[in-house]
Amino acid sequence: MPETVVCLWFDGAAEEAARRYVEVFPRSEVTAVHRHTEAGPGEPGTVLTVEFSLDGRPFLGLNGGPLYRxxxxxxxxxxxxxxxxxxxxxxxxxxxxxxxxxxxxxxxxxxxxxxxxxxxxxxxxxxxxxxxxxxxxxxxxxxxxxxxxxxxxx
The missing domain is CATH 3.10.180.10 (2,3-Dihydroxybiphenyl 1,2-Dioxygenase, domain 1)
Known part of the structure; x- marks a missing residue:
């Protein structure tokens, strides 16, 4: 089976949440932070996605805005x-x-x-x-x- 990744949609707090989650779960880490570029829809330099693992399981935090809760x-x-x-x-x-x-x-x-x-x-x-x-x-x-x-x- 291919790797599956849970994606959590945030309204700007993906990095804050990922860092909190990795404090809570052992053997966890933030593995990558991706920022908007000039070519993207968001403000250049702001966080678009955060890759993190919780006890070895992959997650992705997406700053998708207020559209979905x-x-x-x-x-x-x-x-x-x-x-x-x-x-x-x-x-x-x-x-x-x-x-x-x-x-x-x-x-x-x-x-x-x-x-x-x-x-x-x-x-x-x-x-x-x-x-x-x-x-x-x-x-x-x-x-x-x-x-x-x-x-x-x-």
């Missing part, structure tokens, strides 16, 4: 190994943004993220405990692994 129809899912990771990503990504229900949040640029412990899909795959686990999850903002496991135990 992020919606919950597309989100980035962060699968976390433990509660410490859930806590870290929940706090870091929602800083300046908005915390939502069921592990969802919006960052300060309006992009939606799902901060999910790897334990959740394991619990939901077990038909004998999926219903109480789902009920517990629906009552949460940030997901709590201990509370999800307690719901599974009854």
């Amino acid at each position: 992020p919606t919950e129809a597309v989100s980035v899912q962060v699968m976390c190994a433990d509660q410490d990771e859930v806590d870290h990503y929940w706090e870091a990504l929602s800083d300046g943004g908005e915390q939502g229900p069921c592990g969802w949040l919006k960052d300060r640029w309006g992009f939606s993220w799902q901060v999910v412990p790897r334990r959740l899909p394991e619990l939901l795959a077990d038909e004998s405990v999926a219903v109480p686990v789902m009920r517990a999850m629906m009552q949460m903002g940030k997901l709590d692994i201990r509370a999800l496991e307690a719901a599974a135990r009854g």
